[in-house]
Amino acid sequence: MWFRTDERAPDFYIEGVQIHAGLKMVSVKELDRNELLFSLPMELRESLAARLEPLSLSDGQIFREIGARSTDVIFPLSCIVSMDYVLKDSFSAEFLIVGSEGVIGLESLFDQRPGPVRMVALQGGTALRIDKDELRRRFLDVQAIQQSVFQYTFSQIRLMAQTITCNCRHRLDQRMCRWILSVQDRSPSRVIKITHEMMSHFLGVRREAVTNTVGRLQRDGMVEYSRGYLTVLNRDMLESEACECYQAGLEVVSLRRMNGQYPRRSCEQATLETTCWNRSTPVMRRR
Structure with missing residues (x-):
């Protein structure tokens, strides 16, 4: 099943960085390429497909600068994103890698800033985006999405704790x-x-x-x-x-x-x- 809203999605900006959107057409099958979206019931994925937009990131692209507030929630498909914590003296270290198993920008659903975190496309590729207000207004009260978001967040906390310990030991x-x-x-x-x-x-x-x-x-x-x-x-x-x-x-x-x-x-x-x-x-x- 395909959903199309117009001929072509315009390029848009995430914190001042231009992101290239492709044809504004997303199939339900395309959502299967992301683990978190795949875990949702079919009827919910069909509803989301009508509101998700494709985007493309290039290798090494910094698409979210330090402390910038996100307006979008992004579901990677083929791109890989490195999340780096940056100190005042510009020293940085990666604390999380996110690929097609996850999502970026969940903090925006709760009007939170990510802190001194820089997000870089470690490997360029495709992703799906949805406006945070759209996701919050239409879907955040859906139990299936709540469960997936909370379980994913808990898994990321475990991975970050492990990374910290690993770097020290x-x-x-x-x-x-x-x-x-x-x-x-x-x-x-x-x-x-x-x-x-x-x-x-x-x-x-x-x-x-x-x-x-x-x-x-x-x-x-x-x-x-x-x-x-x-x-x-x-x-x-x-x-x-x-x-x-x-x-x-x-x-x-x-x-x-x-x-x-x-x-x-x-x-x-x-x-x-x-x-x-x-x-x-x-x-x-x-x-």
Whole structure:
């Protein structure tokens, strides 16, 4: 089922940053690409599809500056967003990665600012947006949405707590392996477009430390890095090198798995849709 409101959606702005919207047409099937939207009842997704708008983010695009108030709630489809906490001296570190399993901007539903947080498109791609007032007015009192929002928020709190503990306790090489795996889990490709400078900001360490650690992973045959592109060569080795936080994070990254809900699809389709790679072969499987 398709919904169309006009010929083309105009470009719009999120806190002064121009975002390119495509054709203003969203299918109910398109909502299935986002875990949180997928968990909702069909009739509710059909109603949401009529009000969601597609948007596109480019690699490395900063689409929400520090402390900016959001006017939209965004559901990533193929893009991956890094949420970074920034101190007054400009030091920053990533505390959360959000992909198609989640949503961005929930704080706007309660008229809250996110604080000194910068949001960057770690991987460009598509997403769906809805005006916060529209979502709050029409849907926030719906029990199914309330339940999904609260459960998702709780899962993100768990992930943030784990990230804080991990950054304090584990070695950089362990954390980097966890980070690489977490990004790839949200992407259909084993190639990550990333510079050492960007990775140093996300991990909260000096660039030289990132360069040395990536070099060791490359010498050990886990990854290959060339001109801003990091390719995963051996996922099994990365998993064995990563700290315990990676496996623990898998338990909360998916709403469907966390809630014990099974997809409205065949088992064969579910098997193909996992965010986990089988060794170094780009074929996904469900854990």
